[in-house]
Amino acid sequence: MIEQNYGTGRRKTSTARVYLRPGNGAITINGKTFEAYFGNRPTVEEIVKQPLKETNTLGKYDVLVNVGGGGPVGQAGAIRHGITR
Numbered sequence: 001m002i003e004q005n006y007g008t009g010r011r012k013t014s015t016a017r018v019y020l021r022p023g024n025g026a027i028t029i030n031g032k033t034f035e036a037y038f039g040n041r042p043t044v045e046e047i048v049k050q051p052l053k054e055t056n057t058l059g060k061y062d063v064l065v066n067v068g069g070g071g072p073v074g075q076a077g078a079i080r081h082g083i084t085r
Helices: 034-038 042-054 072-084
Strands: 005-011 014-022 027-029 061-068
Touching: 005 072, 014 072, 027 034, 034 042, 042 072, 061 072
Parallel strands: 027 061
Antiparallel strands: 005 014, 014 061
């Protein structure tokens, strides 16, 4: 059985369901890679990866996300909130 942790994050009108699994650091959002979903937005990337960098776990977990509502920054904040939970 795969060990995974789950957290729900909310920011403004965005809601994210976040699953963390041991892996190589891949971030998948609504079935797309991070770059395909958000494009080239360094600020959004920093927001999403902040909790992983702070805990020195960047590259140790795969992050699977289902997110909806709001805009890119609100969604990034919701993802960050879900990762921290």
